[in-house]
Amino acid sequence: MPAPKKTARRSLLVTSAVLSSLALAAPAAVAAPKPSGSPSASPSATPPASMSTLGGARLGRPGTQVNLASGVPVLPKDVSARSWIVSDAETGDVLAAHNAHWRLAPASTLKMLFADTLLPKFPSTTEHKVVPSDLAGIGAGSSMVGIKEEETYTVHDLWLGVFLQSGNDAVHVLSAMNKGVENTVKEMNEHAEELQALDTFVVSPDGYDAEKQVSSAYDLTLIARSGLQKKDFREYSSTVSAKFPGETKKDKKGKSVRKPFEIRNTNRLLSGDLDVPVYQGIAGVKNGNTTNAGATFTGVAERNGKVLLVTVMNPEKDEHNEVYKETARLFDWGFKAAGKVQPVGELVPPKSAAQGSDRPGANPSGEAGGSGDGGKAGTGSKPVASASATDGSSGIGIALGITGGVLVLLAGGAFLINRRWPLPDLVRRRTRSGDDD
DSSP states (O other), X not given: OOOOTTOOOOOEEEEOOOOOOOOOOOOOOOOOOOOSSOTTOOOOSSOOSSOOOTTOGGGGSSSEEEOOOTTOOOOOSOOOEEEEEEEETTTXXXXXXXXXXXXXXXXXXXXXXXXXXXXXXXXXXXXEEOOGGGGTTOOTTOOOOOOOTTOEEEHHHHHHHHXXXXXXXXXXXXXXXXXXXXXXHHHHHHHHHHTTOTXXXXXXXXXOOOTTOBBOHHHHHHHHHHHTTSHHHHXXXXXOEEEEOOOEEEOTTSOEEEOOEEEEOXXXXXXXXXXXXXXXXXXXXXXXXXXXXXXEEEEEEEETTEEEEEEEEXXXXXXXXXXXXXXXXXXXXXXXXXXXXXXXXEOOOOHHHHHOOOSTTOOOOOOBTTTBOOOOOBOOOOXXXXXXXXXXXXXXXXXXXXXXXXXXXXXXXXXXXXXXXOOOOEEEEEOOTTTTO
């Protein structure tokens, strides 16, 4: 798949993951407790007293869950999100969480599930001519990349529109290619169940506000972790800017001309903004914003060999780019706390991984449709530490952008015989100055 312009793809350094050779049988998968209420229940106004305990009992409790001890930094005070979670992307350890299983409207972060479900289906070079029915049913006020009827786009173009501009028009065209919106929603719900994202119920594939459509910070993290096993998912979600095909028009000489235009990633931790610097080590994943959901975001970043996932849902503080500012503070805390704090839970494996392969290094994934490399992610069950929860105190500053900009790609996929499934080989790439211009 050709790299988009300004993708910042440069020299790649692959660090091989070390697979455990301990010849132990994988423990039997523990049945996941059912979340309270129907999977399609509408979001509550306050966190339920009892939520899903998937990933650990403490993750089902309302409020902040963290094990503070000597040497562990306190959590930042100025985090107003209704729900958030900080986890180690490789081990699956949940370092801290706040209302992790609270079912809330996900907005366009749901596009991560859309991508993880559909990316393997179509080669990136496949071309599709857009017909009027492809764009039917797009919600009023939707974010759009600018797809035009009767124009032809490659699947590569469409995915750039999904990830960079959060284009609902691109989602609807890809859904039309996948036998329609109804079928796509069905497949997304099936995939969410396979990932054990049991708080999630899809009504609209683009994340547009819909009655009963919900997810959780925990689920969005599971979904992102699964998506990051796919090379094309990583590449699209870490692309800063690209050229998108424009509308065919006649020039002064009457010749048909189709000029591309630039699109830029709306993930402000990746592309930056006036009040938000590019976050050092950021590598995706997806943002969202709707009336019901407020601002939502899941991000992945790497520093000093640690890869963290942070999901933030609906900050109460009504400030510009607040979701990114709060995500950055939680990343800062996570990188300082990693290796020091005892986890409060874990990211569970997909059902197929829980049933598991007992062959060291076995990889059940395969490249499908010439596009995705098809791996899924997760971790096995283990006891979680029990300690009192606290909201913490003292803030941690936001990182001041990239110096020599480090981005991370998380490549490949492999099962360990102890049912731990960390994100595999790290592929670090350094951007040259000017790549984020």
